[in-house]
Amino acid sequence: MRILLLFFVLIFTTFNTVFSQTPAKPKLVVGIVVDQMRYDFLYRYESKYVSGGFKRLLGEGFSCENTHYNYAPTYTGPGHAAIYTGATPSVSGIIGNEWWDPEWRKHRYVTTDERYKTVGSTSDKGQHSPSVLLSTTITDELRLSNNFQSKVASVCLKDRGSILPAGHIPNAAYWFDDPTGNWITSTYYPDSVGLPKWVQDFNARRLPDTLLSKNWDKIVSGPYHESFADWDKYNDGDYARYFIGKKMPYDLPDLKKTGGYSLLRFTPFGSTYTLDFAMEAVNRMQLGADEVPDFLCISFSGPDYCGHQFGIHAEETEDTYLRLDRDIARFLEFLDKKFGKNNVLVFLTADHGGAETPVHLNDLRIPAGVFPESQTEEILEKAIAAALGIPGNFIHEVGNQQVWLNWDAMADLDVKPEDVASVIIDYLRAQPGVYDAFTREELMMFPPEYPFAPELRRGIHPRRSGDIIFQLDPAWHADDKGFSKGGTTHGSPYPYDTHVPLIWYGWKVKTGETFAPVSITDIAPTLAAMLRIMEPNGNQGNVIQEIMVGN
Template structure:
């Protein structure tokens, strides 16, 4: 009996051991939702092109409760967020938000720059090795190859072994391509020649069926049919100047820059015009909704990323200025579009299951005519005659026909080859140019970019110029304009300076793991990617110099 008992016990131990061994050899679940890393279903990054920080509050009395007000009330706002470099342009802003880096590192020093090796201007997203998809025009010969580092969207793809879907959408190619990053599944932008949303062979060989179907509906023509009139009675626009101002730019075919804008004139003819109306933003967010539905973004087991840039605000701002009724109406309409977009995300993914952030690539200066009208400082600067005069002086003294190749991005670029051949004293030429520039109306100062550290510029401006300087792509001399001066025309406005009206931008997070709150501590646009990396527990982009917004991440 004792022998039988011992045999039974031995069999029981063997059976238990085999069972334990079987359990220990069991593979871990492939479902990311069971992982210890908790992430949202979807991240939506939204860049509002040319949105000054004060626009969060300027029109607040007319905003709905579900748009910008919901963002501010339910979200966390870093109220004192700045662009840490100059010049402040669209491509630089989008690249720096998503790389957490600055032009000195990411290489995107402007929308365009002069390449001394190619001896021509280069567009930030140009790529002659690819072709258009969805169009027979050259508008699709674009890719992110000129951006030298990774983006937060790239890092999400890397962290999930490329299971996460990343899609970029914007009217502007650069507003879609740069945020989506190098490894994106897709980027779509608007071809103004055809009125269609397109891509490039960098991403795909043909448009997906849902984009083709969207294009067939010709939404631009549908909006043109309604013209552009104010959303509310025109005399109720209390944050704007009068409608008819000589410093606002007329659209071709219009007698005055006033409401209603007769968009029917352009149906089936000119799709460029739709970008300078609030309907450009409406179409962008509509396509974004279609992307969420068709690509099932945030509806699988891996976190996806949708990068959206609303560019119509920039086109409207450039044409009419920050104090126009057109600008006010555009933001009031965008507020309603934003509310509808939030409601769609709530219904599709569930409130609190997605992480949303909003920022801007730059702000805007007031129109000089408006400033003069109100006895405020401001004006125009034209670099063309300055370059012409300097080239004439250098030709007479050194026999160099064109010593200065161009002036762009607030920089003077010399022809180093020709200067070397002439055996001219380059240091002497730069010193003369700086002295000459300082005497020009509208210029505050000018500096040799190779001797920036030794200048007497205020540290904030010196740092901004340093962060914007890329040794391979930047010029030789940087000139700083007086407050509210810019190189442009007497109608409309632009941007590009270090000043707060161009560099103070919104930075608001809402949704997944975000508690309502505000901070007035100084932050920078480069902190956005660093914050996302901290929240998602993924690596920062490869050139990131930003720091997490700890007031948000430590809540």
Template sequence: MRFLLSIFFLSFLFNCTAQNKVIQSNTQNEVALNAKPKLVVGIVVDQMRYDYLTRFYNKYGNGGFKRLINEGFNCKNNHYNYVPTFTGPGHASIFTGTSPKNHGIIANYWYDKFSKETVYCAEDSSVSAVGSDTDSDRMSPHRMKTTTFADENRLFTQMRGKTIGISIKDRGAILPAGHSANAAYWFRGADEGNFITSSYYMNSLPSWVNEFNATNTAESYLREWNTLYDIDTYTESGSDLNVFEGGFKGQENATFPYDLAVLKDSNKGFDIIKATPFGNSIVADFAIKAIEAEELGKDNITDVLTVSFSSTDYVGHNFGVNSKEIEDTYIRLDKDLERLFQALDAQVGVGEYTLFLTADHGAVEVPAYLQSAKIPAGYFNKDEFKKQLNAFLKKEFQASDLIESISNDQIFLNRTSLKQWDLDLKDVQYAIVNEVINYKHIDKVYSSRTMQNATFSGGIEALLQNGYHQKRSGDIILVKDPAVISYSKTGSTHGSGSTFDTHVPLLFYGNGIKKGSTLTKTEIIDIAPTISALLGISYPNGATGNVLGFLID
């Protein structure tokens, strides 16, 4: 009997212990499932090529880019999966997890086939500027057709999780924050020098924004811009004086130093700050203030902060990829990032936030510089192209006014004229494709019919198809030769499907992120699904990217 009782008692203890382990295991799993970051920070650096991480690596400190690289996860082979690689589509794609084919932001500006006018990706005539009397800052995300992960977080948290978007550019603040954001703020230059918003978000600026604007921070950045370190140590760049850079009005040469206070009146007032590293500094200042004033990341309901550093783009367009100005801009941005990260550590807490950093596109080396180095490159004359094409169409079809618009390397045909001349759309498209492929600097030509009926799995054709929106895109799509641009002969630009435009950084850091790196190819549309999976929320409603599960801890 004692033996049976002993067996029963031991069995009871075993079952209790096992049951307790199950309860503990379930509790641990529940804690892990609900251990979300208090704040997600999405950082976009405008016009940042991937090699800016490696080229300037030895000039960076340990608290900015290197902190993300060494303590976070580095996706070294990250690319855009579409063209055109512009700011508007880039910001929309990062945060929606899909391409222009679905979210509809096909460019910064595009020709609208229905209104017969060029439209801007963030313009909205139904709203008004708030914080400025200007009529030109009537902005909202209404042209973006899908949600962002910030939208999905707002829905998931019953609108208790905040979303704030910040940038120098309106589109850099508005598109990432999504449709349901609490606010998006951008910098109004000219004679104002303030951060503003629109009535889409609110009817008046919060007191903290008014206080920030009243500090005249913008005025403080109208100072001398010289290299942070001895210019002779900037060996990662070309010579300071060359023929490949634009510079500022009022200064004869594009060489350091630049006295911004003196140059201000000749360069659209406070707008000059945008085209210097100090534009990034004032964005960092404003973002740090927003974290504190909006109490972002102060509770267990996840908030989202999007920050786009746009001055890198202005500097790149003006001075070019190989300039000492672009090197100094990134050295200074690295220090602004360190300030932002320190503020996140202090206000939100180390390990309490998740952050990613990427870019909206890269940039081409100045073609004139490439030509001087005997590398194939060139410039495309749009006026000559249009003149030549019109002459062909008149001769081929004995008709005029068949072209309605040419924009973003797309040709829009005039449907009314086609009907008047009794021409078939397919025949005209076919004729143009076979004609234009023979023109100088044209590498490939495709019709909308091809984009709609064929399925491409790779190459430039797949990129074109992912950037093609049936309702908004044109009838003919042009692809220029690599490193051939429609631009001035000074400064850099972007927009192509070449790797100098598609290959951009992607760094993840913080709560829920492993340390490491990969050379596996990732795509820009993978970011939003990955953040959504980390948060346990629905993916953006048009998302087509993949979850990068290998970097989630």
């Protein structure tokens, strides 16, 4: 009897050891990007988070508590590029969400590529590719490391939030089509002969109609003390005008009559829809089904749309994060059942933060403001004409706190570029909220101790960026079209825009935290080190040493 008992103990111990061992490689790597998630949102709503979402990531994972963007401007496109390439805009070439393109000689949207067509809709929303991205991504390097055995899929409501993480050679990238409420892609991608049957079947379920068929009310009963109760006069950003003058609970079926399927982006249910599709992709694309690591990129855009419209202190923003927390708990449970925690490597971060609402800060007697960037080009043209005595089209564009000069016009009129630049800089320096203005060449010569000079330099690409750059004071922003009355925006080198969460979880991740400085560009090389593959070819980041202990 004793021998038999020892036999069963030995069998159980062997079985338990085999199935609890950490595999040599994870079956699946999951990158989660929460658009516009400030660092403090990890803790601001903590009392209302469930145990299986953000709390589980923090309790069972490793948190880099002092993670910052190391460049400006802090926008969605550059943020996603930096996370997955380890490169700042100075190398990746992703200098904004849109800009004046000297090569195209016109304004461009970051991923627009008219060489390719939409797949899954008759709209033009699929005319995109990653060709603008000048570096490989960690997802590219994973595919290159094993003769394309790894599969890469990317999902986001925003096109750029799906395309840039997926890199140049993914298996699939999908984003949301407002006119139809469907997931679509581009003829750039391998699945582009037609939407795969599983995507067509998912679209046929018409989940956006279901999600927008009910009211949006608080998920937790009672007051949201973490948010400001008197926020109504500050929550009317000019991004989705059909929300203006209304408050929770929102009649989504009625708002849909005006907003159409784009309404989904501004509600927490856009994240739910994104996650449902991502989990379907795992199942139907058989991600993580063998011993070769696959990579799933998920970006949740809803918090960004909500933050822009309502602001960081709104009940709507709190409710968005409480619901996202529950979606993350649902996703972690899904990964547990399908793979087990030790077979999945997850990281969660954000593409930028979000600012306080200037009119609210002004009411509190805190300096803040909005710079009228959308009106500046016309004003500058008049100032140049008056100063030089020659009317002309001296400026291509003013945007992203940069000025693109029209060099051809200056040459035709025999006007010295330095004279035009001098007029522009003198005007900008005299404006409220402008910290400083300088030419791109002057910026490159600033000493490193000049405030934010390294961050601004890392945001400049020599062939794409503007000729003159201006920096605003803290709490000042240049989004005067959507941000002058309420809501929030981002883009600055200040901590409210740069300080973001970074949590690692799962395969070979110890429990703990570090307050050592970490740059967003450190994510890609750390993943490369963990997977023992090459970092992206434009990488500027460093391996996070604390993550590698024991690896």
